Amino acid sequence: xxxxxxxxxxxxxxxxxxxxxxxxxxxxxxxxxxxxxxxxxxxxxxxxxxxxxxxxxxxxxxxxxxxxxxxxxxxxxxxxxxxxxxxxxxxxxxxxxxxxxxxxxxxxxxxxxxxxxxxxxxxxxxxxxxxxxxxxxxxxxxxxxxxxxxxxxxxxxxxxxxxxxxxxxxxxxxxxxxxxxxxxxxxxxxxxxxxxxxxxxxxxxxxxxxxxxxxxxxxxxxxxxxxxxxxxxxxxxxxxxxxxxxxxxxxxxxxxxxxxxxxxxxxxxxxxxxxxxxxxxxxxxxxxxxxxxxxxxxxxxxxxxxxxxxxxxxxxxxxxxxxxxxxxxxxxxxxxxxxxxxxxxxxxxxxxxxxxxxxxxxx
Numbered sequence: 001x002x003x004x005x006x007x008x009x010x011x012x013x014x015x016x017x018x019x020x021x022x023x024x025x026x027x028x029x030x031x032x033x034x035x036x037x038x039x040x041x042x043x044x045x046x047x048x049x050x051x052x053x054x055x056x057x058x059x060x061x062x063x064x065x066x067x068x069x070x071x072x073x074x075x076x077x078x079x080x081x082x083x084x085x086x087x088x089x090x091x092x093x094x095x096x097x098x099x100x101x102x103x104x105x106x107x108x109x110x111x112x113x114x115x116x117x118x119x120x121x122x123x124x125x126x127x128x129x130x131x132x133x134x135x136x137x138x139x140x141x142x143x144x145x146x147x148x149x150x151x152x153x154x155x156x157x158x159x160x161x162x163x164x165x166x167x168x169x170x171x172x173x174x175x176x177x178x179x180x181x182x183x184x185x186x187x188x189x190x191x192x193x194x195x196x197x198x199x200x201x202x203x204x205x206x207x208x209x210x211x212x213x214x215x216x217x218x219x220x221x222x223x224x225x226x227x228x229x230x231x232x233x234x235x236x237x238x239x240x241x242x243x244x245x246x247x248x249x250x251x252x253x254x255x256x257x258x259x260x261x262x263x264x265x266x267x268x269x270x271x272x273x274x275x276x277x278x279x280x281x282x283x284x285x286x287x288x289x290x291x292x293x294x295x296x297x298x299x300x301x302x303x304x305x306x307x308x309x310x311x312x313x314x315x316x317x318x319x320x321x322x323x324x325x326x327x328x329x330x331x332x333x334x335x336x337x338x339x340x341x342x343x344x345x346x347x348x349x350x351x352x353x354x355x356x357x358x359x360x361x362x363x
Contacts, residue, residue: 032175045081089167097169140163
């Protein structure tokens with residue numbers, strides 16, 4: 001049996017032409033953030049796929065005692081139709097009381113499926129332990145499972161379910177994004193050039209209103225003569241301004257997946273590259289081991305041996321000119337038939353030699 005090991009290559013490059021991006025796509029407003037919510041709940045109505053764990057029995061007994069005034073011994077609640085779950089949701093920054101949000105329930109016990117289950121009323125709390133929403137309703141499972149005595153079948157993940165619009169917001173936490181008559185823009189990717197470009201674009205529309213505090217923060221003063229109720233329109237006009245985004249020269253390498261990302265600003269000095277191709281062939285063969293002649297104790301045995309052959313082809317010297325574009329660099333490297341292992345070695349060698357004008361980041 002002969003086995004060849006092949007490694008795939010994806011060389012991703014950015015566009016050559018720098019295109020303008022909207023400010024709303026490269027920055028977010030300071031103070032505008034969502035809040036994660038979480039709670040413990042019970043899913044009922046399962047068809048024997050629950051967990052029937054002690055914690056579920058105690059939680060169900062406490063629920064009946066609190067809501068139905070029924071004193072029940074947890075040991076008597078022996079049912080596989082109930083499962084303990086952790087319920088999660090995200091409270092949007094401007095959610096108001098009465099709005100609905102999506103929730104997700106994940107089994108934490110030995111439940112094998114939440115298919116067909118219904119989540120009982122579950123309070124969802126934030127990091128401050130305050131209840132911000134209440135979740136309930138039937139679960140939607142993106143798959144199915146079925147089992148018999150000897151076999152079972154399942155598709156997708158059946159111990160996690162979602163309830164679209166399954167939680168009612170009970171407590172508001174409105175984002176405060178205006179501070180001392182100004183708003184803050186935080187760049188998603190901090191860069192001094194981009195920060196200055198954002199400041200220039202805003203001051204072109206509202207002169208003297210924007211200041212770049214650092215590589216990732218731009219503070220915008222709200223005009224004092226802005227009519228009442230026009231704050232949203234003011235921020236919307238800023239968000240729609242176009243800015244040319246700059247980025248440092250970076251080569252990102254993921255050796256596990258064979259992915260190499262080359263930024264558009266990456267360039268190399270004039271250099272010659274020669275890299276031989278190494279092929280490793282693993283070949284397994286079966287042999288028969290015979291006992292010595294006239295031996296009374298030995299037996300014939302089949303053994304397996306592995307032969308490994310390494311073949312290295314001669315490399316060709318390729319000269320790469322200075323200031324090549326990303327497309328030209330990709331075309332040159334792909335024409336050499338390089339594997340990710342080869343490319344990683346070449347980029348590292350270029351960096352050590354000083355010919356690669358970029359930073360290498362290994363994932």
